[in-house]
Amino acid sequence: xxxxxxxxxxxxxxxxxxxxxxxxxxxxxxxxxxxxxxxxxxxxxxxxxxxxxxxxxxxxxxxxxxxxxxxxxxxxxxxxxxxxxxxxxxxxxxxxxxxxxxxxxxxxxxxxxxxxxxxxxxxxxxxxxxxxxxxxxxxxxxxxxxxxxxxxxxxxxxxxxxxxxxxxxxxxxxxxxxxxxxxxxxxxxxxxxxxxxxxxxxxxxxxxxxxxxxxxxxxxxxxxxxxxxxxxxxxxxxxxxxxxxxxxxxxxxxxxxxxxxxxxxxxxxxxxxxxxxxxxxxxxxxxxxxxxxxxxxxxxxxxxxxxxxxxxxxxxxxxxxxxxxxxxxxxxxxxxxxxxxxxxxxxxxxxxxxxxxxxxxxxxxxxxxxxxxxxxxxxxxxxxxxxxxxxxxxxxxxxxxxxxxxxxxxxxxxxxxxxxxxxxxxxxxxxxxxxxxxxxxxxxxxxxxxxxxxxxxxxxxxxxxxxxxxxxxxxxxxxxxxxxxxxxxxxxxxxxxxxxxxxxxxxxxxxxxxxxxxxxxxxxxxxxxxxxxxxxxxxxxxxxxxxxxxxxxxxxxxxxxxxxxxxxxxxxxxxxxxxxxxxxxxxxxxxxxxxxxxxxxxxxxxxxxxxxxxxxxxxxxxxxxxxxxxxxxxxxxxxxxxxxx
Numbered sequence: 001x002x003x004x005x006x007x008x009x010x011x012x013x014x015x016x017x018x019x020x021x022x023x024x025x026x027x028x029x030x031x032x033x034x035x036x037x038x039x040x041x042x043x044x045x046x047x048x049x050x051x052x053x054x055x056x057x058x059x060x061x062x063x064x065x066x067x068x069x070x071x072x073x074x075x076x077x078x079x080x081x082x083x084x085x086x087x088x089x090x091x092x093x094x095x096x097x098x099x100x101x102x103x104x105x106x107x108x109x110x111x112x113x114x115x116x117x118x119x120x121x122x123x124x125x126x127x128x129x130x131x132x133x134x135x136x137x138x139x140x141x142x143x144x145x146x147x148x149x150x151x152x153x154x155x156x157x158x159x160x161x162x163x164x165x166x167x168x169x170x171x172x173x174x175x176x177x178x179x180x181x182x183x184x185x186x187x188x189x190x191x192x193x194x195x196x197x198x199x200x201x202x203x204x205x206x207x208x209x210x211x212x213x214x215x216x217x218x219x220x221x222x223x224x225x226x227x228x229x230x231x232x233x234x235x236x237x238x239x240x241x242x243x244x245x246x247x248x249x250x251x252x253x254x255x256x257x258x259x260x261x262x263x264x265x266x267x268x269x270x271x272x273x274x275x276x277x278x279x280x281x282x283x284x285x286x287x288x289x290x291x292x293x294x295x296x297x298x299x300x301x302x303x304x305x306x307x308x309x310x311x312x313x314x315x316x317x318x319x320x321x322x323x324x325x326x327x328x329x330x331x332x333x334x335x336x337x338x339x340x341x342x343x344x345x346x347x348x349x350x351x352x353x354x355x356x357x358x359x360x361x362x363x364x365x366x367x368x369x370x371x372x373x374x375x376x377x378x379x380x381x382x383x384x385x386x387x388x389x390x391x392x393x394x395x396x397x398x399x400x401x402x403x404x405x406x407x408x409x410x411x412x413x414x415x416x417x418x419x420x421x422x423x424x425x426x427x428x429x430x431x432x433x434x435x436x437x438x439x440x441x442x443x444x445x446x447x448x449x450x451x452x453x454x455x456x457x458x459x460x461x462x463x464x465x466x467x468x469x470x471x472x473x474x475x476x477x478x479x480x481x482x483x484x485x486x487x488x489x490x491x492x493x494x495x496x497x498x499x500x501x502x503x504x505x506x507x508x509x510x511x512x513x514x515x516x517x518x519x520x521x522x523x524x525x526x527x528x529x530x531x532x533x534x535x536x537x538x539x540x541x542x543x544x545x546x547x548x549x550x551x552x553x554x555x556x557x558x559x560x561x562x563x564x565x566x567x568x569x570x571x572x573x574x575x576x577x578x579x580x581x582x583x584x585x586x587x588x589x590x591x592x593x594x595x596x597x598x599x600x601x602x603x604x605x606x607x608x609x610x611x612x613x614x615x616x617x618x619x620x621x622x623x624x625x626x627x628x629x630x631x632x633x634x635x636x637x638x639x640x641x642x643x644x645x
Contacts, residue, residue, distance in 0.1 A: 002092040002100060003135070007521035009513065011256045012479060016122050018443060026638045035423075040105055041392075048583060052588065059201060066100060069097050069100055069103070069104070069593075070100075070103055070104070070107055072093065073090065073093055073094060073097075074089040074107050074110070076089060076093060076122055077090060077107065077108065077111040077119075077126070078111060078119060080119065080122035080251060081122060081256075082122070082252075082253035082254075082256035082257045083256070083612055084124075084129075085581075087125065087129045087130070088127045088129070088133075088613050090126060090130070091126070091130040091133045092133070094130065094134075094142070095133060095134060095137050097141060098134075098137075098141070098142070101141050101142055101145070102145070103141070105142065105145045105146070105149075108127070108146075108153075109149060109153065110122065110310075112122060112153055112156045112157060113156040115223050116246060117163070117166060117167060117250075117251055117626070118246055118253070120156065120157045120164065120167060120249050121157070121170045121250075121253075121596045122253070123255075124153070124167065124170050124171060125174060127146065127153070127174060127178075127184075127356070128174045128177045128178055128181075128234075129144050130142070130466075131146055131178065131181075131183050132181060132183070132317065135181075135183065135383070143183055143229040143297075143514055144411075144455060146183075147183075147184060147185075147188070148437075149190075150184065150188060150192070151188075152176075153193065154171055154192050154195065157170070157171055157392070158196060158199045159199075160172055160199060161196075162199065164199075165199065166250075168196055168199055171192075171196060172193070172196060175189050175191070175193070180474070181339075182368075184281065189353075194344065195624050197595050210338025210619070216583050221414060222325075227413075228550075229292075243258075249337050254390055255580050257519055260526070271446060279589050281523055289529055294311060301494065310429065311622060347361075347375050347377060347469065347471075347475075347477045348377060348379075348469055348479055348483065349412060349441075349509070350375065350378050350388055350512050350515070351375065351386055351387075351388040351476060351549070352389055352509065352512040352513055353508060353509070353512050354388045355511075355513065356506060356508055356512045357392065357409070357410075357511045358386075358390075358391070360390060360391035360392075360393060360399045360402060360403065360408075361375075361390050361391070361393070362393055362395065362399060363392055363393070363394065363475075364394060365474070366474045366475045366554075367392060367394050368474075369390040369474040369475040370392045370474075370475040373387075373389070373415075374387055374388055374389025374390065374392075374475070375388050375390075375475050375476070375477065376475065376476045377385070377391070377476075377477055377478075377479060378472075378477070378478045378479070379478075379479040379480075380479065380480050381480075381482070381483060382479075382513075383480065386456065390486040395608075396427060396429075396430050396431050397430050398563035400430050400431050402451075407433035407434075407435060407436060408431050408432075408433065408436050409436065409437065409528055410436070410438075410505060410508075411428055411431055411432065411436055411437070411438050412439045412440055412441060413438070413439065413440050413441065413442065414441040414442070415442070416442070416613070416618075417442040417444045417447045417617075418442075418613050418615060418617075418618075419617055423439050423454075424453065425450045425451045425453075425454040427453070429454070430456060431441070431639055432455055434456055434457065434458070435499040436455075437458065437459040437460075437498075437504075437505060438451055438455060438458055438459070438460050438461065439461045439463060439505060440460070440461065440462050440463060440490075441463050441465050441485075442460060442618070443529070443531050443533055443615060443618060443619060444526075444530070444533075444617075444619045444622060445523075445527065445534075445618070445619075445623060446527055446616060446618075446620050446622035446625070446626065447462075447622070447627070448460060448462050449488040452490060452491075453525065459489065459494070459497055459498035459500075459501035459502070460489065460490045460492040460494075461487055461488070461490070461502055461505060462487075462488055462489070462499065462522045462526070463478060463485055463486060463487050463488075463500075463522065464485075464486040464522065464525040464526055464528075464529050465484070465485050465486075466482055466483070466484040466485075467479070467482070467484070467485075468480045468482065469481050480588050483514060483515050484515045485504050485509060485514060485515065485517070485519050486516075486517050486519055486522060486525040487502055487505060487509075487516060487519065487522065488502065488518065488519040488520065488521060488522025488523075488525070489501075489502050489522070489524070492523065502518060503518065506518045516613075523575075523577065524577050524580070527568075527575075527585065528571040528580060529566050529570070529599070530568060530572075530619065530623070531572075531580060531584060531585065531588055532588055532601070533539075533604075533619050534564075534568050534619050534620060534623055535561055535564040535565050536561070536592070536600075536602050537602045537603065537604035537605070537615075538604060538616070538619070538620055539560075539561065539564070540602045540604065541602070541604040541605045541607070541608040541614065542608075543606065544603050544608070544609070546598045546599035546600055546605070547592045547595065547599040547602070548592065548595050548596070548597050548598055548599025548601050549597065549598050550599075551599075552597070558593075560590065561589065562585060562586075565588065565589070566582065566585060567627075567634045568580070568623060569581055569582065569584070569585060570632055570634070571623055571626050571627045571630065571632060571634070573629075574626075574630040574632055575626060575630070586596050604619070615635060
């Protein structure tokens with residue numbers, strides 16, 4: 001019988017052979033029946049409560065008041081500040097109620113148009129964070145609507161009347177962030193940038209210019225500074241007048257953002273290899289000084305190196321035996337593979353060498369753009385819009401996999417010479433075979449030894465490059481004025497195998513349209529360039545002055561820079577390079593003095609201003625160590641006492 005119907009179920013004890021009191025058995029059956037009915041009733045009650053709760057929850061979801069959602073979201077936007085928490089809270093709220101995306105998007109537009117300058121800046125920062133979270137949540141309607149109304153947003157944050165001039169840099173920073181995250185197209189950002197150029201006039205007039213870098217001095221009250229008044233007697237827009245509380249609030253928020261930005265710079269990735277790649281991402285392109293020095297040297301050796309506009313002209317010149325039709329073809333039997341590592345300076349050489357070899361490039365931050373569209377080069381020497389689409393990999397290991405078992409003939413390293421863990425020499429190990437030639441396109445002195453120790457049987461080429469290249473956007477670089485590569489083996493008295501590799505690499509560059517010069521001993525060229533890099537780079541980085549500014553800034557400046565260069569000469573001569581002498585010092589100083597103000601900004605100064613890692617060890621530290629090994633006394637700017645231990 002079904003116990004839930006309340007009918008007693010009698011259990012017989014006869015079959016068990018037990019002698020049980022009949023009264024006990026009746027009482028036991030009644031107790032069991034009551035227990036079963038009670039348990040069944042409790043289960044029914046719990047099921048009913050759960051069903052009621054479910055219906056209530058569904059009712060609550062359906063019955064959410066849109067007005068209340070708008071009101072709460074608007075309050076969150078009004079109370080945004082520099083903290084990440086406030087932005088995350090507002091973004092999560094909008095994503096939670098994504099079914100009301102149009103209403104919440106209109107809240108953003110409404111709040112950004114009616115609030116004060118500080119709130120508009122905070123909402124602008126929020127937009128970047130919000131769209132990134134919406135993309136991860138795969139709710140692209142928010143992104144689509146913001147793309148549609150981004151011009152309206154910019155107009156609200158930076159009105160044409162100049163009342164939002166202090167927000168110009170905020171808008172530029174956010175637009176660049178949205179562009180880098182592929183949340184805005186290039187065309188839109190370019191169009192908005194043209195508008196912003198006309199709207200930052202008041203920023204220079206009133207000194208309200210920088211909510212990006214946290215410079216407190218940039219936030220001043222227009223009523224207390226005569227220079228804040230617009231030119232030509234025009235009255236300043238009323239929106240420019242800020243009370244003291246708003247100014248102090250803006251200063252504190254800028255400081256908070258700047259502090260967080262600086263903290264993120266020191267974040268160490270969990271993997272050592274990621275930290276090493278982080279150095280490469282932070283490394284700058286070749287500096288302005290390299291272009292000027294290269295151009296000046298190019299003029300001196302013009303009779304030795306011929307320049308042509310591009311490889312096509314060389315291929316069409318039937319009278320030039322050195323550049324025949326085969327020079328621009330993929331000579332895969334002669335040069336199977338080349339691996340420029342990483343992009344930056346090698347972007348230009350990847351374009352060149354792709355005419356004569358199969359190229360694989362290592363990209364991290366540029367990977368998506370490079371893998372889709374390749375690299376674009378705008379050159380004052382060869383023309384604009386030059387394109388190359390090599391094989392693109394994220395890591396050395398992936399590059400090896402993509403090579404399908406083919407060994408790399410050359411690995412070209414053009415990153416800054418920075419101490420990393422693991423070292424660059426270890427990072428490239430998966431791609432190095434017995435016949436691979438390693439090519440170092442790096443500044444400094446004494447940088448080759450770690451590669452020579454790691455790969456004793458592989459040809460090692462050391463180079464000095466004059467190639468001013470700047471990456472202006474992902475996978476797009478701008479090259480100026482000069483391209484010249486000095487090549488030699490390391491060591492100078494290398495085995496015949498290395499000499500043959502140097503000759504082969506030189507021919508490869510030349511046949512691809514490059515300007516190259518092969519040396520029996522490349523170290524003289526290294527010391528010659530170091531004479532400039534080892535003096536001007538640290539001095540300009542420390543003083544934050546360009547070379548001509550430094551020379552004109554103090555009566556003893558020329559004597560000081562000359563003493564530093566002479567110290568480098570002393571070390572070079574002790575290493576056997578007598579040609580690095582006082583005449584060369586005077587020549588280099590004369591070149592600096594002849595430049596127009598403000599002069600050249602060396603790459604180390606650019607890195608220091610951008611708070612990137614500096615090539616101190618390769619350019620300065622190794623010179624001091626060589627001097628110590630030679631028992632030389634260098635007590636000028638190069639002197640850096642180290643503990644005996």
